[in-house]
Amino acid sequence: MAGVLDSVNQRTQLVGENRLELLMFNLNGRQTFAINVFKIQEVLKLTSLTQMPHEHPAVCGVTHLRGRTVPIINLSMAIKMPAIKPTSDSTIIVTEYNRTVQGFLIGGVDRIVNMNWGDILPPPKGAGRNHYLTAITRYEDKLVEIIDVEKVLAEIVPYNTDISEDILDHEVLSNAVGRRVLIVDDSPVAIGQARSTVEKLGLEVVCATNGLEAHNMLKEWAEKGEIDSLLMVITDAEMPEMDGYMLTTAIRQDERLKDIYVVLHTSLSGSFNQAMVEKVGCDGFLSKFQPDELAVVVQDRLKSVSS
Numbered sequence: 001m002a003g004v005l006d007s008v009n010q011r012t013q014l015v016g017e018n019r020l021e022l023l024m025f026n027l028n029g030r031q032t033f034a035i036n037v038f039k040i041q042e043v044l045k046l047t048s049l050t051q052m053p054h055e056h057p058a059v060c061g062v063t064h065l066r067g068r069t070v071p072i073i074n075l076s077m078a079i080k081m082p083a084i085k086p087t088s089d090s091t092i093i094v095t096e097y098n099r100t101v102q103g104f105l106i107g108g109v110d111r112i113v114n115m116n117w118g119d120i121l122p123p124p125k126g127a128g129r130n131h132y133l134t135a136i137t138r139y140e141d142k143l144v145e146i147i148d149v150e151k152v153l154a155e156i157v158p159y160n161t162d163i164s165e166d167i168l169d170h171e172v173l174s175n176a177v178g179r180r181v182l183i184v185d186d187s188p189v190a191i192g193q194a195r196s197t198v199e200k201l202g203l204e205v206v207c208a209t210n211g212l213e214a215h216n217m218l219k220e221w222a223e224k225g226e227i228d229s230l231l232m233v234i235t236d237a238e239m240p241e242m243d244g245y246m247l248t249t250a251i252r253q254d255e256r257l258k259d260i261y262v263v264l265h266t267s268l269s270g271s272f273n274q275a276m277v278e279k280v281g282c283d284g285f286l287s288k289f290q291p292d293e294l295a296v297v298v299q300d301r302l303k304s305v306s307s
Contacts, residue, residue, distance in 0.1 A: 018117045018246040024110040024144060027076040028084060032110060032144045036238050039095045043109055046090040056156045060086050060105060075104040078152045079132040097149055097267040098288045113139055120240040134186045135240040150267060151189040161196035163295045172299050175306040176202035183207050184214040184235040190288060194234060197291045201298055211242030215250050222256040232301050237266040248280045261301055
């Protein structure tokens with residue numbers, strides 16, 4: 001499974017079709033977990049592991065991979081399950097999230113499956129590991145739990161939502177009163193990050209947890225004549241029921257909504273997303289989670305509607 005990203009061109013054809021590919025794997029037991037293939041660089045054996053002092057307990061060490069040092073996270077331990085003991089035969093999933101590369105120690109890989117986002121559902125409330133899931137699905141009668149990797153990483157490396165003072169344009173921000181921003185993301189951590197930063201700019205924030213919920217909100221606002229107060233939509237790419245690409249396509253196809261400013265806000269790799277922005281008609285792409293960059297994008301939008 002090494003070199004998963006070698007087939008990116010083939011997988012980009014899924015974008016706008018409300019489809020995704022999942023890498024399914026196990027940790028300590030029989031339960032099947034998954035993450036989106038788009039975020040995976042490669043899957044390989046853990047050939048070496050160097051212990052590092054003062055690391056988070058879930059970080060079992062670092063490995064050297066193609067000239068760089070990559071932290072290895074014991075994924076089972078990170079989601080409050082029994083830790084996996086690393087060996088020379090252990091499997092790691094090397095991923096890129098939010099401009100950082102890390103490896104996740106797992107029990108073993110099952111397969112890659114192509115699915116429709118309509119079959120990916122929010123996790124049931126009250127489930128034990130619900131805290132670390134963004135979604136669930138079923139494949140061949142097996143329950144598959146999709147891990148909220150952004151939450152895992154946020155607990156290991158705490159995030160900062162502060163905006164640098166030299167970024168702020170207070171004259172522009174005076175135009176924020178009465179404007180709202182719709183943030184769409186299935187990860188509570190990601191919503192919390194973005195919401196905190198945008199609210200510091202003086203804007204009202206409304207949140208949706210998937211593209212379908214956001215689309216229904218927008219249609220309701222259009223029917224009530226409330227679209228004019230919407231400054232922009234900031235949407236994640238990967239979400240249950242309707243992804244961010246499909247949401248953008250639906251917005252562009254609706255005469256009442258087609259002029260809404262849409263920014264893709266995602267932890268997926270920038271080069272891939274830039275191509276997808278052009279394909280589905282987003283107005284911009286923003287990598288998670290960079291509070292200064294988010295503030296600049298919001299302020300630029302405020303400037304354009306105020307001039």
